[in-house]
Amino acid sequence: MRFEVSKVLDAIEGRLSIDPALARAVVDLSEIVRYADLDGGRPASSVRLGLVVDALSRHVAEENAPVYVVCPRGLLSDTDLTSNERMVIRRWADDGKVEVVPQLDDRVYEVAELLGVPVLTRARGDQVRDRRPWVDEPGRLLAAVAGEGGGAVLMARVGRGEPPRPAERSQLGERLLARVWRCPESNCSSFGQGGDPDSPFSDMRTFTSPVAQPPPALRSGVPTCPRHGSKLKDAGARPPVEVLSVRIDGVIRQRFVVSADAPVVVGRAPEGGKGIMLGQWLTEDARKWISRGHVQFELRGNGELTAQDVSTNGSGIRPGGSTDDDERITLKRGETRSLGATDVVELYAGVNVGRSKMWATGGLVQPQSVMAEAPTMALRKFTG
Numbered sequence: 001m002r003f004e005v006s007k008v009l010d011a012i013e014g015r016l017s018i019d020p021a022l023a024r025a026v027v028d029l030s031e032i033v034r035y036a037d038l039d040g041g042r043p044a045s046s047v048r049l050g051l052v053v054d055a056l057s058r059h060v061a062e063e064n065a066p067v068y069v070v071c072p073r074g075l076l077s078d079t080d081l082t083s084n085e086r087m088v089i090r091r092w093a094d095d096g097k098v099e100v101v102p103q104l105d106d107r108v109y110e111v112a113e114l115l116g117v118p119v120l121t122r123a124r125g126d127q128v129r130d131r132r133p134w135v136d137e138p139g140r141l142l143a144a145v146a147g148e149g150g151g152a153v154l155m156a157r158v159g160r161g162e163p164p165r166p167a168e169r170s171q172l173g174e175r176l177l178a179r180v181w182r183c184p185e186s187n188c189s190s191f192g193q194g195g196d197p198d199s200p201f202s203d204m205r206t207f208t209s210p211v212a213q214p215p216p217a218l219r220s221g222v223p224t225c226p227r228h229g230s231k232l233k234d235a236g237a238r239p240p241v242e243v244l245s246v247r248i249d250g251v252i253r254q255r256f257v258v259s260a261d262a263p264v265v266v267g268r269a270p271e272g273g274k275g276i277m278l279g280q281w282l283t284e285d286a287r288k289w290i291s292r293g294h295v296q297f298e299l300r301g302n303g304e305l306t307a308q309d310v311s312t313n314g315s316g317i318r319p320g321g322s323t324d325d326d327e328r329i330t331l332k333r334g335e336t337r338s339l340g341a342t343d344v345v346e347l348y349a350g351v352n353v354g355r356s357k358m359w360a361t362g363g364l365v366q367p368q369s370v371m372a373e374a375p376t377m378a379l380r381k382f383t384g
Ligand SMILES: [Zn+2]
Pocket: 183, 184, 185, 188, 189, 191, 225, 226, 227, 228, 229, 230
């Protein structure tokens, strides 16, 4: 059973991100692990995060919707969790997959406000309403509750039944996320490399890329490291990013970030395991047509997004996402074109990549579950 739990935690790990461009909701891990009513199991279980992650994917109708997890430090020594679970969460923290904070304060709400994403919580917002009046807006607080068919579903406290609101950062969030921040602590995974560069361990650590840094915490208006409480140093402008989505037969399968210094290759199975691999979602015909690396996306310093065909068979561009074949522009092998705001690159019929804001809904009825390997205990309610 421990083995199965580990597999679930591995699957959950793939859905964790504190990257402001990718996170779709924010949670307090210490709250989620105690939702014993979801599976009738132990007082605390990290597997419940998987139920909530699945509920989020269904809510936004997308595959792979990442969640921003805030973990109060106390949870790392909470003996209601198994030692294996505590070890996994500590590793997630060290790898910058979750954010550990000494005290929760209202960090979860701060992140939600700065990024413009919902909070997944059963709290009613009473404690934060004075400071965060938006908690009373539709869809900003979503409670994970037991679903009828098992698992969890997200219920909005306000405006129930409305479609999820598109994310919109606060102005303050835009300003903070336009800069790169440095923490003076040498072991800071989120705002790293601000410590002693001569330390023998300085190149052994993994640091979050500057373009993927989480939002700073604000203490009396001063940007502060949420983990260390240290004042952050402004290290210059953050390179611009563009968030793109892979959409196959009307379904959003994955979002990814292209930044000015990091082109991304999309294809059947890009070389070296880098890039965006589509193979698992393609029909046999599409697999034959689409090259291992098919299109390379690049963001230039001036904000221009380009697509370069790197395939054997070529690609196409559909201006404004047009489905009219007469408007389709052929992108020949090796050719590069600039992409307009609503242009969609077509790797094969129905296999598209475009800016994420092009598509309001993910279009997916039954996203893949991270709970596939769940032990029978957690599955009881799915099947019962
Ligand atoms: Zn720090």
